[in-house]
Amino acid sequence: xxxxxxxxxxxxxCRAATPAMSxxxxxxxxxxxxxxxxxxxxxxxxxxxxxxxRLTERAVELLNFPRDGVPRLLLDVGCGSGLSGDRxxxxxxxxxxxxxxxxxxxxxxxxxVEGGLIHYDMGHGCPFRPGVFDGAISISxxxxxxxxxxxxxxxxxxxxxxFTQLYRCLRRGAKAVLQFYPDGAKQAExxxxxxxxxxxxxxxxxxxxxSTRAKKYFLVLAAGPPETLPTPRSGDGTEIDADYDKGEVRxxxxxxxxxxxxxxGNGKHARxxxxxxxxxxxxxxxxxIKKKKEQARNRGKDTxxxxxxxxRKRKERI
Amino acid sequence: xxxxTHNMLASNVKGTTSxxxxxxxxxxxxxxxxxxxxxxxxNTLGKIEWDAFVGAARSIGADDGLPNTxxxxxxxxxxxxxxxxxxxxxxxxxxxxxxxxxxGRRFPITKGIPNMLLNEDEV
Numbered sequence: 349x350x351x352x353x354x355x356x357x358x359x360x361x362c363r364a365a366t367p368a369m370s371x372x373x374x375x376x377x378x379x380x381x382x383x384x385x386x387x388x389x390x391x392x393x394x395x396x397x398x399x400x401x402r403l404t405e406r407a408v409e410l411l412n413f414p415r416d417g418v419p420r421l422l423l424d425v426g427c428g429s430g431l432s433g434d435r436x437x438x439x440x441x442x443x444x445x446x447x448x449x450x451x452x453x454x455x456x457x458x459x460x461v462e463g464g465l466i467h468y469d470m471g472h473g474c475p476f477r478p479g480v481f482d483g484a485i486s487i488s489x490x491x492x493x494x495x496x497x498x499x500x501x502x503x504x505x506x507x508x509x510x511f512t513q514l515y516r517c518l519r520r521g522a523k524a525v526l527q528f529y530p531d532g533a534k535q536a537e538x539x540x541x542x543x544x545x546x547x548x549x550x551x552x553x554x555x556x557x558x559s560t561r562a563k564k565y566f567l568v569l570a571a572g573p574p575e576t577l578p579t580p581r582s583g584d585g586t587e588i589d590a591d592y593d594k595g596e597v598r599x600x601x602x603x604x605x606x607x608x609x610x611x612x613g614n615g616k617h618a619r620x621x622x623x624x625x626x627x628x629x630x631x632x633x634x635x636x637i638k639k640k641k642e643q644a645r646n647r648g649k650d651t652x653x654x655x656x657x658x659x660r661k662r663k664e665r666i
Numbered sequence: 667x668x669x670x671t672h673n674m675l676a677s678n679v680k681g682t683t684s685x686x687x688x689x690x691x692x693x694x695x696x697x698x699x700x701x702x703x704x705x706x707x708x709n710t711l712g713k714i715e716w717d718a719f720v721g722a723a724r725s726i727g728a729d730d731g732l733p734n735t736x737x738x739x740x741x742x743x744x745x746x747x748x749x750x751x752x753x754x755x756x757x758x759x760x761x762x763x764x765x766x767x768x769x770g771r772r773f774p775i776t777k778g779i780p781n782m783l784l785n786e787d788e789v
Binding site for chain 1: 667668670671674675676677678685686700703705706709710713715777778779780781782783784789
């Protein structure tokens with residue numbers, strides 16, 4: 349190979365610099381675009397490797413597993429030549445990957461990746477029995493579902509088949525984090541709503557939204573509520589400032605009752621609870637709370653009706 | 667293809683009621699050492715469909731030391747975990763076929779990669 353300079357690529361993207369190649373999805377279906385030559389070129393690019401590494405790490409971070417060092421079994425959708433899979437292995441997980449490009453999978457085999465490889469079209473679903481995966485990731489792949497390469501590949505049908513079967517092969521409460529490159533807001537919305545429609549909860553997380561170069565889209569989904577509750581804290585709790593004996597915390601529940609017990613003792617006022625944050629230490633206000641409830645209502649979530657009690661400051665309770 | 671992968675795979679051809687487990691026809695296999703993680707094995711055991719696993723291991727000649735029923739408490743059972751580890755992760759079917767128990771549809775395995783691609787009329 350001659351020592352010519354590598355083509356200048358965007359810092360955030362593994363796409364080639366020329367306009368025609370800025371979206372491979374416009375060139376050919378993935379199994380044709382990622383042929384033997386392209387598969388090797390892609391996998392050999394240190395820039396691509398770096399980007400895939402970072403995206404995979406971020407996806408696993410978003411999966412938010414407890415930090416217990418237990419390896420999980422993950423699905424890697426559009427695993428390609430195993431760049432993301434290698435990172436999963438380094439992070440201590442087992443994985444099974446699917447990809448539509450035989451060339452990419454063969455490169456993965458040559459690289460002796462640790463994960464299982466399956467030649468499959470994600471637009472046809474997920475060829476697994478129900479509830480087997482602890483999580484799923486996808487790096488730079490699901491936008492390919494929006495291609496209509498021939499009349500049979502209607503995008504909406506493919507999206508539905510993919511998300512329905514993805515949901516099914518995840519164990520209850522397991523998450524899927526799908527990083528993708530939408531060609532615009534409409535496509536991002538199309539993919540997101542297709543996922544939510546089959547029963548996933550979650551939505552789009554956009555990293556660095558104000559930077560055109562660094563912006564990254566992650567669809568973060570959960571297949572139902574988690575199966576297990578979080579682990580409770582152990583120990584004798586002496587470090588917790590409960591002060592039950594000093595009468596600062598109300599123990600008689602919401603049944604009305606008087607404030608007499610609270611006003612006894614060392615005369616401190618009852619602590620009140622706010623919906624607070626660093627920017628709004630005294631609470632974000634009733635208007636903000638009502639706005640958020642309206643958003644939840646629009647998403648079809650069960651929301652308590654607004655009343656004079658909405659956003660009213662409460663006494664601290666156990 | 668390792669048995670870990672095989673135990674999760676199912677045929678989802680349209681109209682298939684039970685595409686699991688796929689029967690393995692081995693033409694060529696390979697053994698490759700894999701790192702032993704007892705905790706992973708104990709956790710994974712929970713999701714393994716045991717009959718399918720033993721059946722598959724038997725069909726590829728890797729069922730040494732595997733009991734017919736899934737053992738309950740294996741945390742201390744080094745002998746079992748080693749046998750399980752070997753069958754689960756160290757035997758790779760390189761060439762062969764996976765056959766759907768329901769429809770008889772054959773999925774080829776080449777270079778260790780099962781080809782589960784469906785035709786448009788099977789979707």
